[in-house]
Amino acid sequence: MINPVLVETVRGGIVDLRHRGAVAVSDADGRLVWSTGDVERPVYPRSAIKLFQALPLVESGAADRYGLNDKQLAFACSSHSAEEGHVSTAEAMLKAAGLGEADLECGAHWPLFSQQALIDFARSGKTPNNLHNNCSGKHAGFLCAACHQGLEPVGYVNAAHEIQRQARAAQEDMTGFPLGDEMGGIDGCSIPAYAFPLRSLAYGFARAATGNRLGVERAKAAKRLMDACMANPWFTAGTERFCTRIMEAGEGRIFAKTGADGAYVAALPGAGLGIALKCDDGSGQAAEIMLASVLLRLLGQDDDLRVRLEPLASRTIRNWKGIEVAEMRPVSA
Amino acid sequence: MINPVLVETVRGGIVDLRHRGAVAVSDADGRLVWSTGDVERPVYPRSAIKLFQALPLVESGAADRYGLNDKQLAFACSSHSAEEGHVSTAEAMLKAAGLGEADLECGAHWPLFSQQALIDFARSGKTPNNLHNNCSGKHAGFLCAACHQGLEPVGYVNAAHEIQRQARAAQEDMTGFPLGDEMGGIDGCSIPAYAFPLRSLAYGFARAATGNRLGVERAKAAKRLMDACMANPWFTAGTERFCTRIMEAGEGRIFAKTGADGAYVAALPGAGLGIALKCDDGSGQAAEIMLASVLLRLLGQDDDLRVRLEPLASRTIRNWKGIEVAEMRPVSA
Numbered sequence: 001m002i003n004p005v006l007v008e009t010v011r012g013g014i015v016d017l018r019h020r021g022a023v024a025v026s027d028a029d030g031r032l033v034w035s036t037g038d039v040e041r042p043v044y045p046r047s048a049i050k051l052f053q054a055l056p057l058v059e060s061g062a063a064d065r066y067g068l069n070d071k072q073l074a075f076a077c078s079s080h081s082a083e084e085g086h087v088s089t090a091e092a093m094l095k096a097a098g099l100g101e102a103d104l105e106c107g108a109h110w111p112l113f114s115q116q117a118l119i120d121f122a123r124s125g126k127t128p129n130n131l132h133n134n135c136s137g138k139h140a141g142f143l144c145a146a147c148h149q150g151l152e153p154v155g156y157v158n159a160a161h162e163i164q165r166q167a168r169a170a171q172e173d174m175t176g177f178p179l180g181d182e183m184g185g186i187d188g189c190s191i192p193a194y195a196f197p198l199r200s201l202a203y204g205f206a207r208a209a210t211g212n213r214l215g216v217e218r219a220k221a222a223k224r225l226m227d228a229c230m231a232n233p234w235f236t237a238g239t240e241r242f243c244t245r246i247m248e249a250g251e252g253r254i255f256a257k258t259g260a261d262g263a264y265v266a267a268l269p270g271a272g273l274g275i276a277l278k279c280d281d282g283s284g285q286a287a288e289i290m291l292a293s294v295l296l297r298l299l300g301q302d303d304d305l306r307v308r309l310e311p312l313a314s315r316t317i318r319n320w321k322g323i324e325v326a327e328m329r330p331v332s333a
Numbered sequence: 334m335i336n337p338v339l340v341e342t343v344r345g346g347i348v349d350l351r352h353r354g355a356v357a358v359s360d361a362d363g364r365l366v367w368s369t370g371d372v373e374r375p376v377y378p379r380s381a382i383k384l385f386q387a388l389p390l391v392e393s394g395a396a397d398r399y400g401l402n403d404k405q406l407a408f409a410c411s412s413h414s415a416e417e418g419h420v421s422t423a424e425a426m427l428k429a430a431g432l433g434e435a436d437l438e439c440g441a442h443w444p445l446f447s448q449q450a451l452i453d454f455a456r457s458g459k460t461p462n463n464l465h466n467n468c469s470g471k472h473a474g475f476l477c478a479a480c481h482q483g484l485e486p487v488g489y490v491n492a493a494h495e496i497q498r499q500a501r502a503a504q505e506d507m508t509g510f511p512l513g514d515e516m517g518g519i520d521g522c523s524i525p526a527y528a529f530p531l532r533s534l535a536y537g538f539a540r541a542a543t544g545n546r547l548g549v550e551r552a553k554a555a556k557r558l559m560d561a562c563m564a565n566p567w568f569t570a571g572t573e574r575f576c577t578r579i580m581e582a583g584e585g586r587i588f589a590k591t592g593a594d595g596a597y598v599a600a601l602p603g604a605g606l607g608i609a610l611k612c613d614d615g616s617g618q619a620a621e622i623m624l625a626s627v628l629l630r631l632l633g634q635d636d637d638l639r640v641r642l643e644p645l646a647s648r649t650i651r652n653w654k655g656i657e658v659a660e661m662r663p664v665s666a
Contacts, residue, residue, distance in 0.1 A: 002335060009594075009615070012518025014528050016377055017594055017615040020353075044349055107653025110452065115443060122455035133653060185345025186658045195347050261342075261350055281614035282342070282350040319521045320440025320466060326518070 003037035004331075006293070007279070007286040009317070011326040019286035021262070023277040023294050026202035028212030030176070033273060034297065035199070042177075042195035043278040046187060047079045048259030049194075049201075050138050051208060051225050052174045056166040057141040058221035062148035066096035073225055074232035076141035079258060081113045081238025082121070082132040089235065090131045093140035097147040104130035105157045106139045106189040113241060135189035137235075142167070142191075159184065159192040168192065173218070174204035188260060198276040201265055206274030209255065209267035226255050226267065242288045242312070246295070249308035254295065262287040268298060285328065289313060293330035336370035337664075339626070340612070340619040342650070344659040352619035354595070356610040356627050359535035361545035363509070366606060367630065368532070375510075375528035376611045379520060380412040381592030382527075382534075383471050384541060384558050385507045389499040390474040391554035395481035399429035406558055407565035409474035412591060414446045414571025415454070415465040422568065423464045426473035430480040437463035438490045439472045439522040446574060468522035470568075475500070475524075492517065492525040501525065506551070507537035521593060531609040534598055539607030542588065542600035559588050559600065575621045575645070579628070582641035587628065595620040601631060618661065622646060626663035 002020070009017035022037025032039070054076040057063050063073060072093055080086040094100055108128045111117040121128070130136060139157075146153045146163050156163045172179050177200035187193040196204075206212070208226055211219030229236045233247035236257065246256040246266075256266040262279030264287045275294055279287040292313035299305055317326040335353070342350035355370025365372070387409040390396050396406060405426055413419040427433055441461045444450040454461070463469060472490075479486045479496050489496045505512050510533035520526040529537075539545070541559055544552030562569045566580035569590065579589040579599075589599040595612030597620045608627055612620040625646035632638055650659040 011377060012526065012528070014375060014377070014518070016518075016528075018353075018613045020351075020614075042347060044344060044347070105654075109653045110448060115451070118448070118451060119443065119455040122452040123458070125456070185347070185349075186652065186656055188652045188658070190652060190654050190656060193345065195345070195349075280351045281353075281616060281619075283614060283616075286614075319519065319523060320442045321438075321523050323519055323523060325521070 001038045003280055006036070006331055007289045007328060008331050009326050009328045016326065019283050020280040021278055021286070021290055022198055023275070023290060024198035024202040025294065025298065026199060026206050026274050028203075028206040028210040028272050028274070030203045032199060032202075034294075039198040039202075042197055043263065044185060044193050044195050044259070044261070045201055045263045045265060045276065046193060046259035046261060047135065048257045048263045048265040048276070049171060050077045050079070050257060051222070051229070052171045052204065053138060053167040054141050054225055055170040055174075055218065055221050056163070057145045058224055059217055060145050060149055060166075062145045065148050066093070066144050068093065068096070068144070070228040071232045071235045073228035074235040075137035077225055077229050077257065078137040078236040079134045079243075080137055080235070081117055081241060082111050082128070082134065083117070083238050086137070086235070086238065087131045090136040090140050093137070093144060097144045099143050099147065099153065101129055101131050103143055103153055104133070104136060104139050105155075106130055106133040106135050109133055113238065133189060139189065157190045164192055168194065171196075174207060174222075175200040176203060198278060201276035202274040204274060205255070205265050205267040205276065206272060209269035209274060210272045212272070226269065229257070230255050245312060246291065246309075249312065250305065253305065256291060258284065258287070264288070264291045266291060266295065268295075271298065273298060285315065289315065289328060289330055334371045336613050339369070339664055340622045340661060341664050342659050342661045349659065352616050353613040354611055354619070354623055355531055356608070356623060357531035357535040358627065358631065359532060359539050359607050361536070361539040361543040361605050361607070363536045365532060367627075372531040372535075375530055376596065377518060377526050377528045377592070377594070378534055378596045378598060378609065379526060379592035379594060380468065381590045381596045381598040381609070382504060383410045383412070383590060384555070384562065385504045385537065386471060386500040387474050387558055388503040388507075388551065388554050389496070390478045391557055392550055393478050393482055395478045398481050399426070399477050401426065401429070401477070403561040404565045404568045406561035407568040408470035410558055410562050410590065411470040411569040412467045413470055413568070414450055414574060415444050415461070415467065416450070416571050419470070419568070419571065420464045423469040423473050426470070426477060430477045432476055432480065432486065434462055434464050436476055436486055437466070437469060437472050438488075439463055439466040439468045442466055446571065466522060472522065490523045497525055501527065504529075507540060507555075508533040509536060531611060534609035535607040537607060538588070538598050538600040538609065539605060542602035542607060543605045545605070559602065562590070563588050575624075578645060579624065579642075582645065583638065586638065589624065591617065591620070597621070597624045599624060599628065601628075604631065606631060618648065622648065622661060622663055
């Protein structure tokens with residue numbers, strides 16, 4: 001099955017670029033409400049799955065033990081831009097568990113998400129450490145969960161560590177998709193990365209949004225994390241990031257989380273729907289347009305959210321002189 | 334017609350990303366020697382066409398009048414990394430024609446091609462100007478050609494300016510593809526961008542490599558530019574850039590030039606072949622692997638070039654800790 005073209009870039013009247021992909025929209029009973037492309041083949045959600053990976057942090061009692069607030073819980077689900085407030089949040093979470101930057105095993109990288117942020121960072125004379133890794137919030141969450149449970153923190157990124165076993169079990173439970181050994185890759189931040197059908201991911205996020213068919217504690221934890229993200233979009237991403245803009249536009253009605261290489265998940269808690277998509281070629285920009293586009297499809301024609309989402313569903317590309325040269329736009333599937 | 338998958342990324346045993354594209358290999362008589370995908374549909378070569386755009390610089394006598402050496406001619410065909418030697422070359426070419434940075438109309442941008450180059454540039458405290466634009470060599474060439482011919486330099490980027498008319502005519506002549514008005518877009522550096530079938534582009538570069546069916550002066554100019562590029566790969570791109578690496582590996586047997594959004598052209602002058610390809614989704618990395626892959630296809634099994642090209646035909650992806658997490662590799666078409 002060849003996935004359809006969902007986004008194209010037009011330059012001078014010619015379609016110049018084509019991005020294929022697949023999208024699943026599920027309700028909390030696992031019914032596929034809408035889909036396009038192959039939603040059964042496993043794909044890597046990468047960081048889009050972080051909310052599920054953060055469930056043990058809440059369910060174990062670690063979040064309460066260390067007094068984590070909603071900003072910190074949102075940050076535990078984030079792929080952040082390493083702005084000052086992000087770095088200090090990572091530090092504060094680690095400090096609450098009696099740990100520090102050196103305990104993180106995510107690795108260091110320069111700011112990824114904006115050229116200006118990278119320029120500013122380089123000019124400040126700083127060099128990146130583990131705290132600046134876009135996944136440091138998730139890792140701080142893993143470490144809090146480990147310390148609270150009396151687990152050895154060293155090696156917490158390995159598949160065999162109890163923390164990763166808990167994260168894996170949460171992902172399996174939420175998606176209802178049994179993870180065989182062959183589904184395991186390694187993520188950018190060194191933890192195991194598992195692949196899921198988009199259909200199962202969409203189902204999982206519909207359940208997280210509604211609590212449907214979840215145990216009481218898991219339903220409570222999922223709602224707490226999703227509400228924390230929607231209330232604190234900047235802590236899940238950063239200034240001008242697409243997740244931030246979508247959730248700010250949604251004003252508590254949309255949860256959205258990006259993953260590397262063209263993955264995106266979202267939920268509309270009011271409608272009881274979960275969404276998962278993947279751009280075949282890994283383009284993050286195309287995945288963003290796919291997400292805004294499917295959200296618009298799911299909203300009523302007179303929903304006042306439309307006017308805030310429509311500008312996010314296409315992109316005018318300007319050249320170095322500011323001249324409009326191309327447009328990236330959705331293709332109706 | 335749906336183009337085939339030519340490059341894929343595998344992570345944890347699963348194909349995670351797929352890049353489709355089309356490739357044309359032509360001889361200098363216009364015979365398609367090998368192809369895959371749709372090579373008849375016009376696509377934008379973008380900067381991959383720069384050698385043809387530089388023909389009037391040589392043919393008009395401007396290159397000789399201003400004493401441009403082979404490094405400067407290679408630079409006129411370049412998409413450079415704005416390293417120090419690139420910026421000074423742009424300045425020297427402009428100075429030869431009695432002009433300076435302010436006469437360039439390409440616009441300014443920060444270094445594009447390497448994160449480390451951007452970090453170093455930002456740390457130096459500099460801000461980019463027109464000289465740092467990756468197209469400043471081509472633009473310096475346009476200005477030299479304009480001044481030598483007594484043309485008003487202001488507005489040389491506009492489609493109606495004589496310099497752009499000459500560049501357009503050279504592109505039409507080399508490819509044998511008549512450009513209708515509807516084929517015109519605007520490039521990143523504000524000059525007109527035209528779309529061509531990959532088949533016509535490949536034919537054009539086979540002719541440039543051989544001089545076949547070209548007038549004496551045009552054949553001489555094309556050979557002079559192509560030889561200049563192959564002898565000075567760093568001036569056509571920059572340190573560790575793919576064009577540089579391919580041409581260094583080729584040691585005078587391969588010409589290669591990248592264009593934005595997944596375009597690549599190349600030539601094997603010894604074999605009398607031209608190559609043009611485009612990755613459907615605009616991925617530059619995938620286009621690089623497509624290029625190395627088609628070059629390997631065209632070389633004999635015992636050609637000693639193979640050992641230098643094979644490492645360029647796939648890519649191991651490592652995470653922030655240096656762990657191998659994925660592989661980008663060609664898919665046989």
